[in-house]
Amino acid sequence: MRVALFSPMPPERSGIADYSALLLPALRARCEIVTVKRGAKRPPRGTDLCVYHIGNNPDAHGWIVEALRRTPGVVVLHDFVLHHLVAGLTIGRRDGHGYLDAMEREGGVVARLLGHAVLDKRIPPLWENRPEDFHLAGEVLDLATGLIVHSRYVRDRARAAGYGGSVWIVPHPAFPVPGVAAADVGGEPLFGTFGNVNASKRVPQLLEAFARVRRRHEASGLLLVGATSPGFDLDRRLQRLGLDGAGLLREGYVDERRLWELMAAADVHVSLRSPTMGETSGTAIRALSLGKPLIVSDVGWFSELPDGVALKVPVDEREVETLTAALELLATRPDVRSAMGAAAHELAQREHDLERVAELYVSAFERAAGGAAVSDGVLREVSEAAATVGITPGSVEARELAARLAEVDLGG
Amino acid sequence: MRIAVLRPQVPFARGGAEIFSDALVEELRVRGHEADSVTVPFKWYPGARVLTQAFLWRLLDLTEADGKRIDMVVATKFPSYLVRHPEKRVWLVHQFRQAYELDRTDLGQFGESPEDRAIRRQVQELDRVALGEASRLFATSQNVAGRLERATGLVAEVMPHPAQELAYRNDGHGDFVLSVNRLDRAKRIDLLVDAAAVEPTLRVVVAGDGPDRSRLEGLARDRGLTGRVRFAGRVPAEELADLYATCFATFYAPVDEDFGLGPYESFLSGKPVITASDAGGPLEVVHDGSTGRVVAPEAAAVAAAVVWLRDHPDEAAAYGRAGHAVAAEVTWDRAIGRLLS
Numbered sequence: 001m002r003v004a005l006f007s008p009m010p011p012e013r014s015g016i017a018d019y020s021a022l023l024l025p026a027l028r029a030r031c032e033i034v035t036v037k038r039g040a041k042r043p044p045r046g047t048d049l050c051v052y053h054i055g056n057n058p059d060a061h062g063w064i065v066e067a068l069r070r071t072p073g074v075v076v077l078h079d080f081v082l083h084h085l086v087a088g089l090t091i092g093r094r095d096g097h098g099y100l101d102a103m104e105r106e107g108g109v110v111a112r113l114l115g116h117a118v119l120d121k122r123i124p125p126l127w128e129n130r131p132e133d134f135h136l137a138g139e140v141l142d143l144a145t146g147l148i149v150h151s152r153y154v155r156d157r158a159r160a161a162g163y164g165g166s167v168w169i170v171p172h173p174a175f176p177v178p179g180v181a182a183a184d185v186g187g188e189p190l191f192g193t194f195g196n197v198n199a200s201k202r203v204p205q206l207l208e209a210f211a212r213v214r215r216r217h218e219a220s221g222l223l224l225v226g227a228t229s230p231g232f233d234l235d236r237r238l239q240r241l242g243l244d245g246a247g248l249l250r251e252g253y254v255d256e257r258r259l260w261e262l263m264a265a266a267d268v269h270v271s272l273r274s275p276t277m278g279e280t281s282g283t284a285i286r287a288l289s290l291g292k293p294l295i296v297s298d299v300g301w302f303s304e305l306p307d308g309v310a311l312k313v314p315v316d317e318r319e320v321e322t323l324t325a326a327l328e329l330l331a332t333r334p335d336v337r338s339a340m341g342a343a344a345h346e347l348a349q350r351e352h353d354l355e356r357v358a359e360l361y362v363s364a365f366e367r368a369a370g371g372a373a374v375s376d377g378v379l380r381e382v383s384e385a386a387a388t389v390g391i392t393p394g395s396v397e398a399r400e401l402a403a404r405l406a407e408v409d410l411g412g
Numbered sequence: 413m414r415i416a417v418l419r420p421q422v423p424f425a426r427g428g429a430e431i432f433s434d435a436l437v438e439e440l441r442v443r444g445h446e447a448d449s450v451t452v453p454f455k456w457y458p459g460a461r462v463l464t465q466a467f468l469w470r471l472l473d474l475t476e477a478d479g480k481r482i483d484m485v486v487a488t489k490f491p492s493y494l495v496r497h498p499e500k501r502v503w504l505v506h507q508f509r510q511a512y513e514l515d516r517t518d519l520g521q522f523g524e525s526p527e528d529r530a531i532r533r534q535v536q537e538l539d540r541v542a543l544g545e546a547s548r549l550f551a552t553s554q555n556v557a558g559r560l561e562r563a564t565g566l567v568a569e570v571m572p573h574p575a576q577e578l579a580y581r582n583d584g585h586g587d588f589v590l591s592v593n594r595l596d597r598a599k600r601i602d603l604l605v606d607a608a609a610v611e612p613t614l615r616v617v618v619a620g621d622g623p624d625r626s627r628l629e630g631l632a633r634d635r636g637l638t639g640r641v642r643f644a645g646r647v648p649a650e651e652l653a654d655l656y657a658t659c660f661a662t663f664y665a666p667v668d669e670d671f672g673l674g675p676y677e678s679f680l681s682g683k684p685v686i687t688a689s690d691a692g693g694p695l696e697v698v699h700d701g702s703t704g705r706v707v708a709p710e711a712a713a714v715a716a717a718v719v720w721l722r723d724h725p726d727e728a729a730a731y732g733r734a735g736h737a738v739a740a741e742v743t744w745d746r747a748i749g750r751l752l753s
Contacts, residue, residue: 001526048526363533370530377460377527382467404470408494408541410463410534 002032003365004043006067007053007076008060009035015282016055016078022173026358031365039063041070049369051148054140055079056277058088065089068143074368075144077137080154080278083127086136091119102136132275137161146368148361150280151301157278166371168364172280174289174352180257182264185249187221189331191295192266194259194283198229202272202297202319204237209323210248211241217331220247225262227253263287267337268330269294272323274315276300285352291345293337295326308343375411413483413752414446416474418492420454427594428673429505431576433488436503439744450474454491457521460531462508466491466538486751487546490535494542501751502546504556504568506670511535512563513668519598540564550751552671553693571750574742575676578649582682582732583657585725588615589686589718590659592652592674595622599666602631603688604718606711609635611719616641616663619655656681660728661721665709668692676742679703679735684728686717703735 005024008017020035027033034044040063043050050073052064065085068075079085090098096119103115111134117123126134141147141158146166149155155167191210197203203224210222228234238248251262263269269287273279276299284302287294288309296302298312305312311326313319330337382401383393391397405411417440419433433449440447452469456462469491474482475498486501487493490508493500510521511532522528543549543566551557551568560568593599601618605628608614618628618641625643632641647655656662656677664674665688672694675685679697685704687694700706705717721728 001524001529363536366526366529367533367537370526370528371534373527374460374463374530374534378463378467381460381464401471404496405467407496408467408470409537410467 001048001366001369002034002044002046003027003369004034004036004047004050004073005053006036006040006043006050006064008038008057008064012038012060014055014057014060016053016057016060019078019172019282020053022175022354023358023361026354027361030358030362036067041067043067043071049073049365051076051365053078054082054085056082056084058085058092061085062089065140068140072143072145074146074148074365075140076148077140077144077154077158078150078279080137080149080157081131081135081275082140083131083134083136084277086139087125087127102139103134105138106134106136131277135161146364148364151278151304153276153300153304154278166364166368168360168367170360170364171352171357172282172285173354173357174348175282175286176354177289178257178260180260180264183258183261185221185223185262185265187223187247187249187265187267188219189217189267189334189337190221190223190249190265191268191270191327191330192223192225192263193270193272194263194286195226195271195281196229197224197226197234198232200273200275202274202315202323203232203234205320205323206270206272207237207241208320209327212320212324213327213331214247216328218247220331221249222247223249223251223262223266225251225254225259260286263290263292266292268292268327270327271295271302272297272313273302274299276302285348288344288348288352291341291348293330293340293344295323295330306343306347309340309347310344378410379405414481415440415752416448416450416477416482416485418450418469418474418485418487418495419489420492421451422454428671429489431673432505432573435576435744436486436488436573439748443748450485450492452492456508456510459527460534462521463531463534463538466494466535469494470496472496484752491538491542493546494538496545498547500546501548501550502543502568503550503552503571503573503751504543504560505552506556507539507560507563508535509670512559514598519667536563540566548751554696555668555693556670569750571747572671572676572742573673573747574744575673575680575739576649578656578677578680579653580677580680581653581657585660585728586658587722588617588659589722590617590619590655590662590678590683591664592619592655592662592677593664593666595620595625595628597624598669599624600688600709601628603665603709603711603714604663605631605635605637605641607715607718608632608637608641610711611715612640614640614715614718614722617644617655617659618642619644619647619652621646653681656683659683660725661686661704661718663687663714663718664694664698665691665714666694667709669694675704675735676739679732679739682729682732682736684721684731684735686714686721688714697735697738701731703731703738 007020008014010017010021050071052068053076055078086102100112100115104112141163148168150172269292271284280301294310296310298314313322417433417437437447437449484499485497489505493502514520522532549568550571554570557568557570608616661684662678663686669692675694678685685698687698688709698704707713707717
């Protein structure tokens with residue numbers, strides 16, 4: 001069986017490119033995989049199944065969406081909310097009408113009018129302010145012959161959006177931990193948060209909670225690693241909270257090696273998010289691989305982490321208080337940190353093991369490529385046998401047969 | 413209790429799984445239960461036939477029979493565990509191995525077409541659903557339990573099943589090595605035949621029948637082993653007990669076997685076992701230098717091990733005694749107690 005894989009690949013700088021590169025050797029050990037060259041519009045000859053990795057970066061995924069439009073196939077949906085992608089593929093290409101059509105498709109005339117307001121710059125971009133209200137995944141879902149997702153959250157949202165095809169949940173693979181020494185950055189304990197520094201990573205709330213905790217734990221540190229997003233005034237917020245000096249350790253964008261060194265140094269990883277696009281956090285997966293306890297927002301994929309691995313902070317009016325309590329607990333209880341870290345490591349090895357993930361991927365590929373023919377064959381044989389003993393379509397007996405077939409996923 | 417023991421039936425074939433389920437029915441009856449065997453013919457080819465034949469089990473209503481409730485069903489191997497029952501217990505002999513570890517080997521069934529690949533995955537899905545419904549899940553060996561967990565994530569309790577009822581005894585260190593097994597390629601009887609060709613003083617008795625018999629007999633003829641390698645066919649119980657009692661050791665080296673009753677029967681006769689390092693289940697009880705010999709799956713290595721046991725009767729007897737102690741631990745009383753608890 002031959003699978004054509006449409007995905008960004010290194011040296012392209014994208015999380016999904018790294019993801020695909022990590023998985024590819026394990027997939028190839030199980031199945032013939034052809035990686036399609038960036039920009040190609042069709043799969044190579046002899047392809048049995050096309051697989052499209054779709055994320056929110058229009059530059060990395062635009063050509064993949066165009067190929068999907070020509071040849072439907074299985075979509076690996078890395079984010080459920082694709083508003084940013086669609087905006088990039090329409091407004092970003094001076095195709096305002098395309099954006100309006102996408103909005104209308106999802107939300108009717110009212111959404112189209114909102115789209116006009118965005119185009120006229122009367123309201124802020126919806127993909128920044130209200131992405132969860134307009135996911136704009138409709139076109140991709142319509143074209144997908146099957147979906148591979150990383151969480152129950154995304155599966156449920158796809159179902160709620162009316163997707164009726166097969167959906168396979170395949171966990172994000174754990175990254176192999178490179179043999180690096182932890183960076184010597186201080187902090188006792190050291191909290192770390194990794195990724196873009198902005199409001200959706202709940203950095204303001206984290207800074208406020210940490211300021212409170214630091215009053216009682218003067219040796220504690222907060223490591224903030226990642227580029228600051230445009231428009232996010234970190235320095236002003238730091239000044240207001242009196243955190244411009246001791247306790248805060250700031251590093252901007254760092255290379256992969258330095259990232260691991262810093263991650264290894266942190267005693268607790270904080271991975272907050274709201275709103276969520278339905279994404280799985282690569283940095284949280286790294287934390288699991290390193291056996292680090294996590295504090296996460298109680299949203300989307302993050303909610304599905306076992307309680308023994310992550311303290312979950314609801315995004316509500318008491319968010320800062322709850323976050324403070326979580327930081328406080330882990331600051332004072334090294335035994336809890338240690339138990340959560342061990343559970344995290346075990347979870348990474350069991351649930352996110354690369355070979356297991358590859359096996360689940362190939363299982364999905366194989367069922368997507370041949371499953372319909374198999375179901376048809378089974379149904380034909382069962383219905384022919386039923387007909388010979390007088391069981392007619394729509395009868396009680398036929399409904400029983402259908403129910404039993406459905407129970408074991410044989411297409412009843 | 414009223415208990416139905418379930419197993420698929422391949423017409424005209426009988427092997428360890430059939431002996432096991434018949435014995436289970438008998439042992440349940442001995443302990444006062446009303447037990448019966450439920451079988452459905454099974455054909456697993458061509459194409460999706462494995463699925464439609466498996467599906468037959470899903471249609472059975474075994475909640476009661478003739479107006480009387482069936483309290484429990486005990487399924488033994490694929491696809492009998494597809495049955496629906498509120499008290500479904502599974503004592504797993506094996507899954508449909510072609511969909512798992514035998515895939516893409518000479519013993520596999522599924523090709524590389526998308527349809528074949530999907531059928532294989534569908535078999536795995538049937539397992540996940542049907543085995544996941546079991547109120548208790550046992551596996552006959554660590555090997556079977558390990559495969560199950562790797563493939564489906566389901567965890568089974570390991571519970572070996574006792575060997576068949578025979579008049580086991582030890583009549584001393586005889587002059588031949590015995591193979592008792594179904595004759596198919598996966599059992600690798602040819603390793604023993606080739607070992608006899610390597611070592612001209614070896615005498616071999618092969619008990620059992622199966623689709624590989626004519627090939628094996630041809631192999632023995634081609635190697636000029638007529639007279640030294642005897643194919644006894646399927647032998648009656650009394651003769652089988654005699655063979656066990658009078659051999660000096662047994663050979664049992666299938667490829668990645670699920671469980672393997674052979675070593676237990678050998679041990680109950682006080683005879684050591686020669687197996688291969690990739691034999692799977694047997695390695696849980698056959699330990700090199702303790703209850704037998706474990707060697708590379710090569711004719712020369714097998715020949716050397718057989719000769720060594722033949723020429724070291726004291727060690728062979730000691731290994732046989734150690735094996736007997738292992739086998740004696742596996743009793744129907746214990747197994748049925750766990751199964752029904």
